[in-house]
Amino acid sequence: MLHLLRLEYTVSEEAAEPHVKEHVAFLDRHHAAGTFLVSGQTVPSEQGGLIIAAGVDRAGAEEIAAGDPFVRAGVGRYTITTIVPGRAHPALAELLAPFGP
Template identity: 65%
Template sequence: MLRVHYTGTEADSAPYTAAHVDYLRRHHADGTFLLSGQTVPSEDGGVIVACGVDRDTAEAIAAQDPFVVAGVARYEITTVAAGRAHPGLADILAARSTTRA
């Protein structure tokens, strides 16, 4: 799980939002990101659930986020070893782990 924290205000990140959305689209399209969204309240940042990447790769991906490159956000990365998952999600997780191995 990648937790995005704004380093300033949400308004500080506004000039980089379009590039950030492109970044999210690219990683959703390649299957790395399973879910992304703003936290509530949105001033806190956002959360991304990634799958099929090791910690080093997750850190490299986070470092490429235009928010991070611009210095308006930072990431906190938590590795989760899923013990249980909804059956529909379990199928996705299993498929991602075999394609990334």
């Protein structure tokens, strides 16, 4: 399974700024663990960001999202969409194979 985690700020981007350093550490930790495949800001950035996560079930994805410093500080919230990859570009097929049906 893959999970698309959409982060939405619940305050202005400026109000979330004090929590960015801790949020980046959160991202780094999950990228290093291999759970986050991709992460980045949306365009425009004041909307929040997106993460593609793998290697955890839905409950694990929800737990990860709840641990984001933005969420803990009340400046962000996540919407999670879970997918089972059915098709992928050949360049991604090997990467996604462990997470498919």
